[in-house]
Amino acid sequence: MKDKRKLLLDMVTSIETISSFGIKSLEEFETDGRTQDAVMFNLIILGEAANGLSDEFIENHNDIPWNDVIGMRNIIVHGYDILKISVVWDTIVNDLPILEKQLRDLV
Numbered sequence: 001m002k003d004k005r006k007l008l009l010d011m012v013t014s015i016e017t018i019s020s021f022g023i024k025s026l027e028e029f030e031t032d033g034r035t036q037d038a039v040m041f042n043l044i045i046l047g048e049a050a051n052g053l054s055d056e057f058i059e060n061h062n063d064i065p066w067n068d069v070i071g072m073r074n075i076i077v078h079g080y081d082i083l084k085i086s087v088v089w090d091t092i093v094n095d096l097p098i099l100e101k102q103l104r105d106l107v
């Protein structure tokens with residue numbers, strides 16, 4: 001089993017990396033393919049790390065939307081053709097700041 005602290009730190013690092021891109025608007029994000037790719041890569045890492053956590057750990061911290069985190073990863077990897085950039089943008093702006101705080105509290 002993977003070390004849960006390392007997995008949590010990997011998740012925090014992925015969110016920090018996404019934040020460091022300094023994306024200002026959906027319009028900017030929609031026209032910047034490189035940043036989209038970098039964000040997607042970090043969302044994959046985020047979901048993959050979450051997927052490595054034990055079922056017991058996830059159950060004990062059910063206030064965190066683990067299924068959404070892992071689900072986003074799955075859509076990027078397997079449903080890339082149906083992925084909407086606006087949904088990714090919404091995740092960046094509305095969900096990642098909350099998730100980052102929750103993860104930092106666990107670390």
